[in-house]
Amino acid sequence: MAAVTIRGLTKRYGDVTVVDELDLDIADGEFLTLLGPSGCGKTTTLRCVAGLERPDSGEIRIGRRVMVSAAGGQFVPPEKRDAGMVFQSYALWPHMTVRGNVAYPLRMRRRPRSQIPGLVHEALSMVGLDHLADRSVSALSGGQQQRVALARALVARPSLLLFDEPLSNLDAKLRTSMRAELHSLHKRVGTTSIYVTHDQIEALTLSDRIVVMHDGRIHQVGTPEEIYAQPADQFVADFIGFENFVCATVVDTADGSIVVQVDGFPNVLVARGGSGARPRNGDRVTLAVRANTITLLPPANGPTHGIPAEVVAVAYLGDQVEYLLDAGPHALKVRMATPTGHAPPRWSEGDRVTAVMQRESLIVVGSAAPVPFAPALS
């Protein structure tokens, strides 16, 4: 097992910079996820760590060994990096049986012949496929192929495990169970792992830490809780599932809380600072709020910090109902549990309501576009 250090990693394809001056430290035994939309450079970063791409500049160390250093002209080929990798397309060799595929890394690492059957059996039983060892890999289902790929990555006990969107070829149900399995597997094996995905649920459930990437740069590094609750900027908030963004002016920053005046709302509200820089009085900021932290009440008995709004669309989602509100200059999305039994009635289009945001649900995620009168206030 080994820690991974990435310094100043840059990779270009022609004029396009896919990974831009990336710095990252991965602790020994950590499960780290690179999360981001397609084209954000996460897969390229992973492939640079694997040795499948040569970075244009920067350095990568695994343990104490320098794997690649553009400045020092060093490059350790992938087969010498002692890693295991699970590919999106599984990449199982169709001319070998399940056993042949799993035994391959051991043979390549010149393990004694006598040990190989035992280790293969162990790896296959870890993924629950020991009874299929003699099948041809093309005779397996997608989920089974994925497990073989996993066993192949694990079998030689590499010091580093790499996952390139391993679950994206599976159907939704299988993906959920494989996710749980991967999680418990990591707990048992404890190998340092780098996992690439664009699925926020996968990232949140599997990782010790998440790295959110966009356009070849890191936007935020943090635990799943930090990423989920305190997105550093608007991109992260948007990607991690915040539905509503509103513009506001900071009016008070006394004793740690930030009081903001959201454009077009009748009253000031209390917001939380994200993990970004702390705003000062008079700053224009963007706030994010999740749809499920807003409650709708009848206009009559709403509290003072309620926001008057009108329901413009209703969508029934099964266990939840989604409302689209027109609140001054903003459109707000609200999701509430579907009422059961004698619960209050559902709202319908055209209803006037009061929207109430939960305490601490408003998060400052960055400065808004500059407004002409902002300097006058500061």
Place this chain on the structure above:
Amino acid sequence: MPSLTRLRGRAGTAALLAFVGLLYVLPILMIVYGAFRTAAPGLPGEWSADGFLQAFSDPRTYSTLGNSLWLAVATGIGATALAVVFAWIVSRTDAGLRRMVTPLMVVVLAMPPLFFSLSWSLLGTPKFGLINQLLGAIGLPDTLLSVGGRWGTWFVLCLKICGLGYFILIGPFLAMDRRLEEASLIAGGGRLPTFLRINVPMMAPAVLGAFIINFIIGLIAFDVPLIIGRPSGFQVFATQIYAFVTNDTPPNYAAASALAMVFILAVVILVAIKRRLLDRRQFTTLSGKGARPEPWDIGRWRWLCNGFILAYAVLAVVLPCVQIVLGSLQPLFGVHRGYSLDNYRSLLADPTVVPALWNTAQLAFFGGLLAVAISLLLGVVGRHASVGLRRTLELSTWLPWAAHGIILGLALVWAFLTVPFLRPLFGTVWIVLIGLVIASTPLASRATDAALAQVGRELEESARVSGASALRTGIGIVTRLILPACLAAWVITAIQIAGNLEVPILLSLPTNETVAVMVYQLNARGETVQAAALFCLVLGAAALGALLLATGSALRRRWRRRGRGSAPPAAAAAPVSPAGFDLPAPELVAAATRNSKSRTDLLLGEE
């Protein structure tokens, strides 16, 4: 073409099968018949096994058998190795010239074997050939290179048929997912172990398939051994069959047929073995989402690959072309003074040449058209037919492979002289036309099938749902969509026909000789420069055809682009073509070979 549903009905199917049987199956049966007859075709004779006895008591048979086997194995290995290298360069490396390979291979595939044999017999002539003169000019002995005999035949044959092997291999090579190699690298295997343990076994079925096809071609090769090998005494199977018919007096048709039958049997057995061995092992189709064929950065090796491509282009196309054109302008072969068009003038003044040119042009034009039309008909019917009918159609149009070249000529002699109602056709140009159509059907159907496979079923189904009949759909949608591919197939088939020597050499009479036969005879008589000039005329016509095709597709694209800009309704009414239909002609052929669902698969076994 009646409606497809009715075609599937009994009458249509019966008519189609009878037509296919007459054209493709009957000649082969006639070879078997002929092997057991004592008399020449068309004469009353007895049933006997004398043909076999004569053929196999003749000591020449055994030496040619050995030579043919040697040539088949050596060409199989040589041409397949060349094809593997090219397919590998194109699919797995970033060598700059790799984009040149496919067009180059189209040219090599389209050029008739006669071109290679004639030009290399000139190139390799000591003292007078271009290469030897160049060697002499730099101070080396000008007799250093002599292309002839066993190795000369092997060399020229490899140059030529590597083109076919390339198109067989390039599909599977491109389909291979690079992740499979990367997974091996990560698992700890270096480049060499990865190549040996992953690439080689995965590509083995396709490579073995290509080997078997090259082996078959080597076994029955006619033009190249006849022109390059025979002058220095290298006789093979096909030239021996030819010799039994033309050199023995009286012509020994039974012995020739007996030899031919042995060959047909060998091919059938080879194909059967191949299907048994390889067809259950289908590797190349397995890949999940995210599979991309990407080339490897091969660093300095790139220059080696580029050099290899360049060397092949020079040897296979550039030097032969230069030599033939230069030779055609020389007063005497190898004499560099007094270049003139005299050879052309005297050729065109010859009363037998102009009719032969005209005859060949007609054969190429109509033969190519017929071959493409038949392939298209069978392809469209096969698309909608039951599995059994489709297999039968596929198998029968591939039978010309078993009865290749000279054997087909022999088979048609038997068929046309023995079957009563066909006899009047013997000696006319029709028998030559039929032979050439049959011989070029495999090539034509390769192109049309691949193009057909690119037309999505939905395009046809939506036409049917919109109210078009099967006939209208077949002509208005399917044929219309693949028209550019069909034109390209027509041009290539026509070039093949114009240069085909094997079929007309037995079937045509002096009154309806083709240019290819005339070129061969001129060359055999030592009138080398006239032969070169005559072949140059064929080459010129072929180049003109290719140029017309390229201009046509360029014009069409331009017209279409303008149509899209000014008149959107017209553009919208134009068929929605799947990707790949706007390609220029040579690339269409390449696109055609790219997919794996062509009739070739019957031999290659990727169904």
